Amino acid sequence: MKLCYAKFNPHQFLECHTLDAINVLKSIKNSFSWLEELSPGIFELSFYAVLLHDIGKCARGFQKKKNKWGYRHEILSAPFVQFLDFPERERNLIALAILTHHKTLDELEGILPVRIANIGPLEFDEKLEELLERAEYIERMFLPRVPNIEAYYFGTTKPPKRFHLPEDWKERLGEFDFQKLKEWYDDHLEEEKETLTFMRGLLNASDHLASAGETGILRLPDIVERLELKIPRKKLRPLQVAASNSEGNLLLRAPTGYGKTEAALLWANRNAFRKKGEITSRIFYILPYKASINAMHRRMMGIFSDPAIIGVLHSSASFYLYASALEYKRLSSLYHKIYTPLKVTTPFQLMKAFFGVGFHEMLKTELSESLLIFDEIHAYEPNVLGIILAMLEELKSMGAKAMVMTATLPDFLEELIKNTAPFKELKATAEELDKFTRHRVHVVDGDMASVRELIKELKIYEKVRETSRPALITCNSVDRAVSVYKELSEDYRVLPLHSRFTYGDREAKEKALLERMSDYDFVVATQVVEVSLDVSFSTILTEPAPLDALIQRFGRVNRQGWREGRIEDVYVLTKGSEADRKIYKPYKIVEESVKILQELDGNELRESKISELVSQVYLPVSSKLEREVEDYRERALEVFRSVKPMMKGEDEQRFYEMFNGLEAVPGVYQGRVSELLDRKMGMEVHRYLTPIPMWLYYAERENFHRLSDKRPGRYILVAELEYNPETGLLRIPVKGGDML
Template sequence: MGNVYAKIYFDKNKAVPETLEEHTENLLRELERIREIYGEDLKNSGVNEDFWNALKIACLFHDLGKVSSHFQRKIRKYLNETARIPRALNKEIPHNYLSGIFLYAPEIKRTIPKGYFDYVLFSVLFHHNRNLDFSPEYFRKVIELDIKNKIYDLNWLKKYGFSISSVLTDKAGILYKKLQNYYFNSSNKVKNIKRNRIFILLKGILHRLDYSASAHLPVEEGKICNLEEKLISYLSKKSNFRDLKPFQKKAKDLRNKSVLLTASTGVGKTEFAINWIGGDKAFYTLPVRVSVNAMYDRLISVFKGEQEKIGLLHSDALFYGMGKSEEIEDSLSIEEHIVRTQAARQFSMAITVTTADQLFTAVFKYPGYERIYATLMYSKIVLDEPQSYSPDTLAVIIKGLQEIAIYGGKFCFMSATIHPFINEYLKDYAEELEPVFNPEKKHKIKLEDRSIEELLSEIVSQFNRGKKVLVITNTVRKAQELFKRLSENKDVNVKLLHSLFIQKDRIEKEKQIKIPDKPIVWISTQLVEASLDIDYDVLFTEISSLDSIIQRMGRVYRKQGRVINEDSEPNVVIATQEPSDKGKIYNKEIVNFTLEALREFNCQILTDDKKQDLMMSVYDIRKISNTSFYKKFTENMELLDAGFEADTKRDAQKLFREILNVNVIPKKVYDENFDEIQKAIEIVLDKTRNHLERLRAIYNVNKFTLSMPIYKLKQVIPTQIVSGKFGKEILTVDFDYDSELGLDTSTEPNFGEII
């Protein structure tokens, strides 16, 4: 046959082949890389020389099924070459299933370390997820008439000390039975193998080696050296920095442990987490993309000189910074940004800043999840600001942390508002640290038994006194209503930020809210609770759950040195009546407990240690055990404990995110920018254009989109404007849009609860 091809790449629209030997060499090179960088760390997960030998064999044999005539013909047609297929074979069998037969050759089987044969076999057979839709008779026939005759195309294995003298056709039946048992999870032995730490590690690393070799990217970047020194060097540039705080220094002594940290907003949790990471591989997770982007920028600044080891990972990471390429690091071109984003998707970076869904969907054990769990076995996870997650999502995260800790990974779970019941679920897996509170008096609260609309005159009064005023509502619609009413007063400088702005406008508003003119009124939603580093003079907010209220408080008097005294007027005003979400976003029972607890501090200073006391009271398990909030959490925990799994990664993503979002362009925006959008779509679909041009074009379309829950579109008929070949679905919706107000959904009552 000549060369046996493994891959086809396209360079300037021309097919470029990669042989099976070349692809395998790339895997082995990456195997040596991961062993060199993290070999010592992996010893803690039970890795020994037998493991590395078994993994090498898995790398060598994982793609040998590509000698299949069907596979070769599929590849060769791009090269204007042909491959003859035996006449009786009319259907292709996935190459990964065929690769397994070579492991049964006696001279190969005896080289596999004792106890590792099934680990290697199943890792090879299922390094892709393919349908098992062929009979055992046909499987044997393909091996007999095709694969058996191709061993001479594999002579290159000799340079690695392996030689296949024959293919044992009579083992096809045994192999097919193994395929069935694993595919259908139909034997206890297979079930035990699937949960075995060494198997998960071996299969997971094989996945990563294969992905990295295929993408021609390193499976791992080097570690960050002298991390603590770099952190102190960065902090020392701040005028008020003297030294790390005692709790931040203690992080160094806790690097070999998982930890639970309750610490006030602004006291330096991030610096604690960085010092806790040390020189280890880590994933820093936050709930929303805007806060992930901000943390990524922050870590890039901390580790200047080694910023190529910091990764950004979320669904729009590739486009972050593309609209302002001159702001990307001086040494980083757009092309390098693309490569780094791809490397982050391979989990290659020393520290990756990411949304939680990129990791914790693996809890649902979809095919190929081992890639994530294997990586986390020798990594650390920082869970920052977890209060933003729903009870369903929290259950998935808690279950994931428990399993990862059992497998050898470590985590730091930290927030200003950790629910007491979370500590109960994690206390056996982590050390609970003494809370760290800001001793400064920051917030004096006032409960107003009125709706937020009825406080508009007070809001205007604060503005007229030269204050920077922040107003937070529970829904977009309420935020828009307040904005419209305040805008009627031409003397009031009022601005609005929520989730229903197109990306171009939202990015600009997120910049503006951080550096407000004074005086000003900014109206927003939950969006600003944890995602934006802002510091305002006074807060007006609708009542919500206590953890949410505390996070909202953290947006006023945030900076060190800003304090309040007993004679000061309240700087946090809470409207207790008629919250706009009507209990659909914040659990009514929890909100009632919150209001009951806060009444004790009405018109008083609420210090950070008292806030934690309130958290312990409101979220006491005995109190919340019958609430729908806690029941939902425990039901999901029980489901996961029972071994619930998702069939596909897409299903797992839907389960984690709960709500499937779609990208939409408001019809008004689409009409006004029709030529620019259509030109960009044409470029994306034109395969003669280079990769960078097409990515820029996708970015140019995306900047006119906003993300919307798909179930909210039930009452409207959206119009699809791009074909499936675009790579993602984009719709237009016939709602009015204004760059100051956002998407106006006032004509559709079902949109009221978007936050």
């Protein structure tokens, strides 16, 4: 008897892989109980889809030349559904899930068999003959195990026993009508959209995890028990207690340092589905920046310890895991599957599900009845914010709940959020807020062109020497930061920090600051400092920016001063550079921020007033911004509702380029990168990548070229622009660059 393998290297029999996948599906079934309410019968249908999904692999060509066979095994698997004791609808749902578990319907266009009168045998008939060469294996090895697998999965004394192989099964396989199946999909798409999504999502999740060597998904331990190891319940703040008792969507306003993260976890604990004391709901903690995501992942690891239950998702997550000495290959793969119960992520990773990128049905299945925590939601551009609001609207029908928390939220943005769904609101009292007051604001007439004189006039260096902590100089553009760094480094010990360093150099600079802070007099940074390092500077001199951004910058000064009631001075310049008008749109927000701070000049910035002041700043442009956000929301909803399950959506590379910009290797490191690629050390290449905003790429396009990534169709972008570890990537072309 000829054997049939589902996996190679190592070899795994068809029934073994199938049982592994059934184990995963059973684990999901035991955790995702809500799916039965959203789509009754989904777990029974999915069982038979998983049971039959790989039976087509028994074909001789697949067994001998898996990667060179040139045919789709799932086309041979789908016809077996006709032997299931189900009505036509259920059989079609199962067949479509099997048929599309690797390729979408549109990708299979032209491959699916279509019988035409007076035309001879199809390629399908030839491949079916290859499958039937192992008919004995199917009849004697695989199918006899089905009743036991049914009994194991359904856990009843009388399992359904839906599968019955008739005597003429070999002839009937060749009669399966793929065209009729496709027509049924087209005719029933709208009414079956959710079920089709879950069918493919569950089969993909089961198959992918089984192929990764897993036999189940994980659950989160009780959050309160874990938090009590860090914060005794009697020491919880009022809003944390209120959050732990709040059911449904929640909007939380609280100052930096209040403990919003703990409040969010307590809210999630209250609203989660549970089984045997463990949390089965999937929790997504959503932040706008990679640096803050990495920091939050480390913080969550401090609470839950196990990297398998705390995931991290962003475009550089694999390198972060690698640099953290974690099992990056396995974990980064599992984090993209329905495996890890709590994930710290960018919103862009979730958007993929709604734009139809990749296996979007699997992510949508995971997002059903999920708990989403949006932190720093004020930081997004109107286009991204509009897409987030559209996601929230779509997730309502999937039972998801959201918590939005911030220290600075304009009124117009609060109203937009509340319009997507009912939100309960929690705010700290004025008295409680003012306990967190830490800064006295000074508005200084001038700009960074006179930074040396301002440091002397404001006695900033004296403050540095007094505290043994550097002062923070914050610029709005990289070019201005480089200019200030060069000027100050002539007389002071200065650390530059901005977005145009390679990841390796930036990591080294941040590590140096954390470990040897007293070695520096000044840190000259751009907006990256608003979200990255958990350090406390002696004071700050900053270019003007929107008030909410300035408050984030102030938060890097005197971080724990509220504990002792200590107030520190912070300084805001009245003028920036011409580049600022391209960075902050509309620029009127910056002008209004300066005006409002001038009214506070020399006074404490009371925490109880911040929300009111931020709303006041945005008031003159709130109508315009609201229309812009609403426009993006409507356009996003239009796209979302056009995405079809089991069909290809947005191209993944194009999707990332829409939001993330590009990454390039400075030309000076091209040789080193080529050497690493030759040695198959691709992960180390990440240390030499530099983030490139799209405007810079288009402005200097003639100075970029491609370097082969040693993989077909893959390449690395090289920037033939000047680079050094002190200033980063500059807009100065390298003469005689090695252009390819």
